[in-house]
Amino acid sequence: MKRTPQIFPYSNSHTGYVEYDPGAIGAAARAGALLEAAAPWTDVEHIGSTAIPGCAGKGIVDLMAMYPPGKLEATREAIDALGFQHQIVGHIFPEERPMRVGAIQYAGKRYRLHVHLIAMNSPEKETLRRFRDVLRADPALRDAYQAKKRAILQLGVRDPKDYTYAKREFITSVIGQH
Numbered sequence: 001m002k003r004t005p006q007i008f009p010y011s012n013s014h015t016g017y018v019e020y021d022p023g024a025i026g027a028a029a030r031a032g033a034l035l036e037a038a039a040p041w042t043d044v045e046h047i048g049s050t051a052i053p054g055c056a057g058k059g060i061v062d063l064m065a066m067y068p069p070g071k072l073e074a075t076r077e078a079i080d081a082l083g084f085q086h087q088i089v090g091h092i093f094p095e096e097r098p099m100r101v102g103a104i105q106y107a108g109k110r111y112r113l114h115v116h117l118i119a120m121n122s123p124e125k126e127t128l129r130r131f132r133d134v135l136r137a138d139p140a141l142r143d144a145y146q147a148k149k150r151a152i153l154q155l156g157v158r159d160p161k162d163y164t165y166a167k168r169e170f171i172t173s174v175i176g177q178h
Contacts, residue, residue, distance in 0.1 A: 006034055007083035010101035010112060015163040017153055018059030024050035027106035028061050031113055034104075035065050039078035042067050043120070047128045052135045055142050057149065058163075061104075064116045066125055072096075075117055084115060090160035097124075127175055134178045145170060 028051065032044035042065045049057025067075040076098060084100035093099040093116075100115045118125050135142045152166040 006104065007031075007113075008103040008105065008110065010085055010103055012089050015058055015153065015158050015160050017056055017150060019056045020054050021050070021059065021109075022053070023107050023109060024059075024061050024111060027104055027109075027111040027113075028063060030106055031061065031104050031111075031115075032063060034082060035063070035079060035115065038082050039065065039067070039071075039075050041071050042075060045129070047116075047132050048114075049145075051132050052142055054139070055135060056146050058160075060112045060114055062114045062116065064118050064125060064128055066118050066120045066122075068120050072117065072119070076100075079115060079117070084113075091164055130178060131171060131175055134174055141174065145174075 025046070028046035032046065035044045036042055044063055044065050046061070047064050048060070048062030049055045050059070050061045065075060065079065076095070079100050082102075084102040087093065087099055087101055098117045100117070102113045102115070103110050104113055105111075116128075118128075135145060148167065148170045152163060155166075157163050157166055
């Protein structure tokens with residue numbers, strides 16, 4: 001009996017502005033459960049714009065899969081075995097701090113996924129959490145972030161790497177102030 005895939009191929013596209021989709025929360029939870037089942041030593045959290053109620057963005061569900069010391073290789077292997085793929089466009093993360101891509105079907109819709117593999121003892125995990133949590137708690141700041149993203153796109157920035165770079169100053173200022 002052939003098994004139905006749970007992680008589908010990632011579709012690359014230019015950056016766009018996607019209104020907030022509450023279904024992303026369920027898609028993130030489903031993907032997180034798959035990741036934690038495949039790599040039980042990990043702890044998976046939903047991060048990025050789709051983790052912030054009411055926040056529009058690229059429409060990509062970002063997750064961080066945090067692994068304990070000495071488990072990076074095993075974590076990469078487990079995630080790859082689920083069907084996640086290596087990046088081929090955008091800001092390519094090194095294999096020492098990898099990101100994998102894929103897609104998941106949830107509630108009749110396909111959601112693109114970015115899974116960031118981050119060491120549990122890395123300060124990056126706290127930075128990602130802080131940004132998410134500050135925007136969750138401050139609707140005015142969330143709205144300012146959305147305005148920044150719309151302004152970047154209105155300038156014609158469509159390349160994912162350039163878009164990420166253009167948001168960096170805003171993100172850094174939020175993290176530095178909170």
